[in-house]
Amino acid sequence: MEHPENTQKEKASDDSEWRIDLLRNTIDEIDEKLVRLINERLEVALEIGRAKAQKGAQVLDSAREYRVLKRVEDLNNGPISKDALHQVFKQIMAASREIQKPHRVAYLGPEATFTHIAAMKHFGRTVSFVSQPSIRDAFNEVEKGSCHYGVVPVENSIEGAINHTLDMFFESELKICAEKYQTISHDLLSKTGTLNDIRKIYSHQQGFAKCRSWLQKYLPEVALEECGSTASALQKTLQTPDAAAIASNEAAHLYDLNVVASRIEDAVRNTTRFLIIGRDDVPRTGRDKTSVMFVTPHVPGALFEVLKPMADYSVNMVKLESRPTKHENWSYFFFVDIEGHIEDSNVKETVEKMREICLYMKFLGSYPRAIEG
Known part of the structure; x- marks a missing residue:
């Protein structure tokens, strides 16, 4: 005679299998809807791409992509994490860009470097990534039009500024279109x-x-x-x-x-900031950053006078870095990042007041402040 306990276990097992099959069928139905909706989204993106082509607009719109990520983040009630949600939508937006116009992105290589990883996380995996042996080569590929954008490191939370990237902005006419923070973990x-x-x-x-x-x-x-x-x-x-x-x-x-x-590095909280370089003028998002470089007059208190308009117009400075000009001994460029967009009235006024005092000033771009993840 079969033991009642064994019969109950078999019944429970049969019930579990039945429930798993039912849930998997539900997932299959959801997947069908997702595939249909993603393709519908891409069809709309294709129409947007055609409209952009007619008006001569760039395919990558960092401000728009920032707003999409913030919107889906606000809509999210879980259980998916913010980072996972961002990655899903970054891949969808990458597919949208690709269907509008295939992109080539230069990066400081070789493959599998943290620059490569930052590039993939920013652009998604559907674009063509072109490894470059140096930061200068990454700039050059974008300048001559071989690549649409470039990705280069600019500073590390432990080791400080990447001087070669800063120096290249003096020679190049490229702008900063976006930024990406990447945790450096080994x-x-x-x-x-x-x-x-x-x-x-x-x-x-x-x-x-x-x-x-x-x-x-x-x-x-x-x-x-x-x-x-x-x-x-x-x-x-x-x-x-x-x-x-x-x-x-x-x-x-x-x-x-x-x-x-995992995470065998000695130093924790090691993060590198990467810049996406290109030719785009990026619209404001309301959560932006503006970068400029300048040279001050050779008089006492010159740097103070150049920076004073920030206090006058309540603009927050988030970074200040200096580099030798290399054209004259003891002469320096200063690089500054401030919160806000050049279209913001207080930022625009601040930059104009600074320009009046500087011997030289170059606007490097306004772009969305990076979303972590």
């Missing part, structure tokens, strides 16, 4: 994903430097081999079963590797 990646299998670790020199304490604690006997790039380290790891590479979590997906350990 993972240990391998084919097996098992710590005990590792006999050698490949990495760019910076990876070893930033993860030294973790490596000494957990893998003190493992051989370390420097590579010229993160991409090279990842390629070698793919070919070596008992090896691992230090790279980003995103690189695991790009190279089909497994994560052995």
Whole structure:
């Protein structure tokens, strides 16, 4: 005679299977609706693209995309997280841009660098990304029209400003169209994903430097081999079963590797700010940032006088950086980021008052302040 307890377990199991099948059918129905709605959205985007072409407008509209992300964020009641929601809509907007006009984006390479990752997170994965060996090359590709936009690092929360990027703005006519903050976090990646299998670790020199304490604690006997790039380290790891590479979590997906350990860097809260450079004039969103560069007269108190209009017009300065002009000893450019858009009356008045005092001033662009995630 069958035990009653076994009968109850079988019935419960049958009920669970039935419920799972029912829920999966519901998901299938929702997916059908999602596919239809996404394609409807793309059809509308295609019409917008045709209208933009008629009026000669650029395809990328950073201000509009910012407003879309803020709107869907405000509509969200969960359980999807803000970051996940942003990524979903960034991919949809990337597909919209691609259907309007295929984009090429230059970035400081090689593949799998944090600049590459920041570019993918900003533009989505449907655009063509073109790796460049230097920041200058990234600027040049956009200037000569080979690429529509470029992505370059401009400052790091630990190491400070990326001087080469700042210097390029003196030579270039490109503007800042957007900004992106990217957390700099290192993972240990391998084919097996098992710590005990590792006999050698490949990495760019910076990876070893930033993860030294973790490596000494957990893998003190493992051989370390420097590579010229993160991409090279990842390629070698793919070919070596008992090896691992230090790279980003995103690189695991790009190279089909497994994560052995996450966030092995010594310094926490390491973030790099990236700039999206191009030729666009970006409309105001109400949550913007404006960047300018200038040279002050060689008189006492000159910098104070140049910055004073910010206080007079209640404009908040969020960054001030100096760089040698390289054309005259002890002469400096100053780079300043302020809150607000050049179309805001107080920002416009501030910049005009500063221009009256400066020997030289260049407007670098107004653009939406970055949304994290």
